[in-house]
Amino acid sequence: xxxxxxxxxISQVKSLVQFAGGDSAGxxxxxxxxxxRNTFPVVSQIASAGYAIGGEMDKARDLQEKFAMDMERVxxxxxxxxxxxxxxxxxxxxILNSS
Numbered sequence: 099x100x101x102x103x104x105x106x107x108i109s110q111v112k113s114l115v116q117f118a119g120g121d122s123a124g125x126x127x128x129x130x131x132x133x134x135r136n137t138f139p140v141v142s143q144i145a146s147a148g149y150a151i152g153g154e155m156d157k158a159r160d161l162q163e164k165f166a167m168d169m170e171r172v173x174x175x176x177x178x179x180x181x182x183x184x185x186x187x188x189x190x191x192x193i194l195n196s197s
Contacts, residue, residue, distance in 0.1 A: 103131035104138045137165040 149158035
């Protein structure tokens, strides 16, 4: 997660535009990023399973560790947003009650 190459459909459109524009190497690189270096949920699990089935356990583990780190960052961001919203709401209630 982090660029357009990791988002389903968007990455396919991007590589189609690259290919149509004559950049077949760029289109291939975009699809390789999507398929093999992607930490987007579900896609990364499928890619990781493919690595494991192919006997590349280190690559499978690395991809899942990257996925876990990305999900941890997402969780922390959502937690911070939630706590910030809750704090502001509590502050508003205290201000309204003190009037």
